[in-house]
Amino acid sequence: MQKNSSLLAYSFVWALTIFLGIESCSLPEEWDGEWHDSSDTEQDITFTRSNSYVVGWKYSTFTVTSWTCVDQNTSNNLLLFRSNQTFFVFGQILRMYRCIKWENITQFSYSYLIYADKNVNLGGDRMFVRLDLTSVDISSGCNPTNGLPTTVETIVLIKKGYIQNAAQNCPTPFLGSFHYSFNDGSSTFCDGMSMWEVCTDQTQMVVNYNLCSTKQFYSNGGVAYCVYSTSVGRNHYVTVVNADSTVDFNTTFRFTCYAVTTSGGYVLASDNKGACVRDQTPQNKSATGTGTLTFSSNAGSTASPESSSINTVLIAGIVVGVLVMAAVVAAVVGVVLCKKKSKVRTQSNENGSERLG
Template sequence: MDSDSVNISSGCNPTNGLPTAVETIVLVEKGHIQNATQYCPTPFLDSFNYSFNDGSSTFCDGTSMWDVCSDRTQMVVNYTLCSTKQFYSNGGVAYCVYSTFVDSNYYVTVVNADSTVDFSTTFRFTCYAVTTSGGYVLASDNKGACVQDQTPQNKSATGTGTLTFSSYGKCTGSVASPESSSINIVLIAGIVVGVLGLSAVVAAVVGVVLCKKKSKVRIQSREIGSEHLG
């Protein structure tokens, strides 16, 4: 964790109030990034040209590619066309792992797919505040998590800048849940069914035992009765 950007004492102080809906911290087990992915939200489901503004200069305008169509859980930025880093990544690949919709904006957490990060120029998580306006998608980034006052149109104090996306190719095909989510659902359902199945087996065994005990009691009762009659 980056000690320069996280103040535990301040963050855990009740006088600061509860976190807002946009201040979401996402934790992903090391080595299981791809198991935590989900489809990126609707504004990001496209292939884009984009421009990036760091607060003083604009980069990548007209020579850029940001793709979220080839794999709708994955953002891929072409650094050959524009070398300005996005989502604090050297490799230019990130996965969507969480999104929420608050006050007409999406807040999207992505996880950098780089094998390692140095917490200096590269970080594992980035949160985007995203909206659509006039046919464009607007976004601002922030390292780690979104912050309370983050808006798509303005650079965050702890972010790198703002982005303006222009679509050049809509994603085609159905928009169903990603396969990984389906697998998770199946596993959860399987666990529930397994527990219920185990309960049924236990009940059956108990029933058999009780039946055997009752049978023994009846047999013993008959034997005792026969002895008295004799």
Template sequence: MLGFVCPLYFSLVYLCQLTDGACEFPSDLRGEWYTTSNGLVTFTNQSISNFKSLIHTSTHTFDCEYIDNGRYITRARIPVLSTSLYDVYFCMSFTKVTETKYLVNYNSDILDFVQERVVGKTVVASSSTLLPAAEACNLTSAIPIGTQEVYVKKGNETSDFITCPDSIASTLDMTLNSDCTGNIVYGMTNPTYLIHTYNSSCASTSLTFTTSGNVSCIYSVLSGFTTYLTVYNMDSSTDETNTYRFLCYVITSSGDQVYLTYHPKICQYNQTSTYVASPGVMAYLVDQYKEATLSDDEVPIALIVGTTVPILLLLGIILFIVYWKIKFRNKINHELEMNARRNWRKLAQHFNITTKHTLGSMEEYANHSKRHKKKKKKKRKTKENSEIVSISSQTDSRRRSVWWDDFSNTIEEHHEPQPWQNQWETFNDPLSKQMMNDDGRKSPSTARSDATVRKIWMNPENTEKVEVDSVWEKVASNFDQLRKAAKPSETLRPR
């Protein structure tokens, strides 16, 4: 018994939530309203009368059944055949723009056979069951921008007009469906109005959907570079078959060119500025007050030349600079090479041996070869024993210096110094390892290490000081011998 009572209890709670009488429309929506798709309707607290749907040719009254998350589920029971009934649901959500203008979305998928966002279900006359919100509001994808319904309260139309988009706020030449020319749109007379004048061959309501040609901008939304514009037809009356109270424009522009399509009532989900399903109309407009902007396939030769010639000139200048730099660098390298060769020749001339020895006989050639081999052997031996080379050889190599006087090919050589000078230089040289006697013989007994020599000459103490003093005495005596050997004209005169 308890298992039966619980489901019955929850069913009654759900039905009470759906039919508790709390479903009332917003208070601003009382009275008569123009709708983009459903004619002139009348709102009361809980119903909408004179509501026209594509499911049936007659108008019907839709009752507010319940509210779910801000969505108003309305229902009307429509007789389809003499023996069956059809419950039609509109799941409505209202967005207030002003107190006299609302945006309304029907939150269900498009029903294929009527191309309208509505849900229908066949019922019997005695049925009072309502569809849950998940079925009545079965929207599976977002409603495209521009396809919303617009409700405008009757008698307040002019107060809800808006400024028309800049792309059509001018004077434009208009061509309809690519072949009907001679039409003009005036969008500068009043910022909220568009006045159309049609060629007599284009004045059919199947192309214009209006008899006066005057419309006013009522709602506009921008998505990317595309404008969706809802306009209000200023005709005194419309039949909603040939003429319509509302039209919806999809507009894009580029320079002086404007592309648009318009469709009765609301914009279609697949409508663009260059495509619209029947009975919509395509229009191409050219602004009379803007400079022409050519499309990609109409770019003139002058424009191509004007852009490519400067680029080619710039590339030519860059290539010329690169070529000139390479050529100039090669020229400099060539000149440097030639100068080096000339200087080498001149330098080689200074080292040319003026007397060349000729080897007349085989015996002379053999002797020359032996001498050459001895020199090489001596050179190799000298290199191996470089650490013990005598100080005399080092000083001799230092003394034997030559120089050139402005490339005059004149070579001068210093005369050999006096024996006492050799001894002095040998003793004074910190690198000296041996002494030279007057006869040129080496005296190993006088060899000193580097440290000893530095210690004697830099910081002499005790016995070393005596030795240094004796050296200076020898220096003094040698200077005295030098004065005696000098010429009379070069003798130093006492101060």
């Protein structure tokens, strides 16, 4: 009876809040529709701008399937979403909040960070939880007490149907043609017989499954695009999107995030399903990843931009040197010929003078 009374009271307060127009939030116009979201590994998400509604962003701990945007700070690109579902903990009715700070990447892609503390009691996800009838706005719902998330935890949104339009150049360690070995934590695969390329199109990763069939970046087709990258110290963190026309969110997924570095002439990487996690390192298997990779350059592979630039400078220098030498030779030959012609003319003049005399 008490539980039903609480739910009835909440429903009345929430309806009154919406009716009086106390809530204030307007989603970006471009967001209307379906999106791939690297934080949700179970489904795509859908924004409905007309009512600031979001379907998606599931949390594993509690059944939350949809959200409503309730507040915003346009000058700082902050949006505060409230879960449309409540849950009970120790007899208390609770509600979840998700504050995001977003940035534009391309016309069809965005990145964002979740401004909330990691909740160790609720699966370690970043979330803000309050009693159901508590008033929460940008000031209280977007200020984590344990520090802001790092760029490593960046989440990527891509408009459904525009994956290739969201492509960005892959970071330098991934550029080239490589042999690779893959370790899932207990066994090693693809050692010696493998090919991973980011060559002609430096936004696109292509894995040759004919040489090694072990699936990479959760893809059946073996093609993915880099869509976001950041670096912290010597490590690069790159989000790639699976180019398969469809994924089943069971064995194939849309996003993978790699932590990448170079060491002793090799490229080392670990993967994570969805977005990268804060403690992810290139050398160690992530708890929610498939394993680690070791890349070695394939002989004759496409050079990185740095080495290409160096080669261009060297070639240009050689060409200039050859031209200069040719010019010098031409000048010397010209002087010699000129002296010979001058001598001939002098001799002719002398002979003519003798005949006239």
